[in-house]
Amino acid sequence: MISTLILMAGPFLMGYLMGSIPFGLLLTRAAGLGDIRNVGSGNIGATNVLRTGRKGLAAATLLFDALKGVVAVLIADQVGQLPAVAAAAGAVLGHMFPVWLGFKGGKGVATTLGVMWGLSWPVGAIACAAWLLLAAAFRYSSLAALLSVVVAAIAAWFLTDPRAAMLLTLLVPLVWVRHHENIARLLNGTESKIGQGKKQAA
Numbered sequence: 095m096i097s098t099l100i101l102m103a104g105p106f107l108m109g110y111l112m113g114s115i116p117f118g119l120l121l122t123r124a125a126g127l128g129d130i131r132n133v134g135s136g137n138i139g140a141t142n143v144l145r146t147g148r149k150g151l152a153a154a155t156l157l158f159d160a161l162k163g164v165v166a167v168l169i170a171d172q173v174g175q176l177p178a179v180a181a182a183a184g185a186v187l188g189h190m191f192p193v194w195l196g197f198k199g200g201k202g203v204a205t206t207l208g209v210m211w212g213l214s215w216p217v218g219a220i221a222c223a224a225w226l227l228l229a230a231a232f233r234y235s236s237l238a239a240l241l242s243v244v245v246a247a248i249a250a251w252f253l254t255d256p257r258a259a260m261l262l263t264l265l266v267p268l269v270w271v272r273h274h275e276n277i278a279r280l281l282n283g284t285e286s287k288i289g290q291g292k293k294q295a296a
Contacts, residue, residue: 102180105170109181112166113188113205116195117158118143121151131195135275139200141235156204159189163208171212179257182209186265190272201272203239206265210246214254217262221246233287236276243269 118138122130127146130138134145140159144152163185170181189205191197211218224245228238247266250259270277279285 098176101173101177105166105173105177105181106184108170109166109184110188111184112162113185114192114194114199115158115162115188116192116199117162118155118200119195121154121158122146122148125151127151137200138195140204159200159204160208160211162189163205163210164212167209167212175255176257178213179255179261182213182258183261183265185209186268190268202265202269203243206243206262206269209265210250210262213258213262214250216253217246217250220249220253229288233289234280234285235288236273236285237280240270240273240277 116138118140119130122128122133122143125148127133127148130136130143130146134142136142140152140156143155146152163182166181166185167178171178186202186205186209188199190199190202192199207218207221210221221242224242225238228241229235232238243262243266247259247262250262276285
């Protein structure tokens with residue numbers, strides 16, 4: 095038991111440190127746009143970066159937030175599946191609760207998708223396909239994200255290691271909790287659809 099915890103501790107810390115890199119904040123500052131935490135919802139994720147009007151920066155934020163999850167998992171996977179799962183958990187938690195920003199980070203969708211790709215590319219592909227289909231059907235980005243992580247977690251039980259499937263399943267409620275404001279707006283009909291101006295900060 096102790097040896098297992100030791101085996102997981104290093105990859106988890108590595109994943110946490112990689113996940114905690116606030117690309118949204120770094121990219122917007124590098125572009126001369128100031129502190130993204132003073133824009134819109136104050137979130138460091140791609141959705142809030144998009145509120146600056148810089149679609150390229152938002153796309154880059156999305157890509158890098160996903161890649162840090164992929165890379166952390168692939169590095170740890172050189173040691174084994176269990177370290178890869180630990181690194182995946184660390185990356186998502188690092189993004190959501192980065193030590194550098196007072197543990198106030200993003201909502202974790204992009205990084206969760208990234209670790210899905212790292213742990214099992216078919217699961218990652220299913221998650222992305224589900225998001226695209228749900229977004230096209232309902233026109234709500236947040237709803238598509240919330241449902242796609244559920245679909246991917248279910249698929250993981252059929253397509254990957256049970257330990258990875260368990261982690262991805264546990265990440266679902268965490269992602270949902272981080273989207274509690276979006277869920278409230280979906281329920282009361284004030285969440286903005288894709289392509290519309292934001293009714294409230296998301």
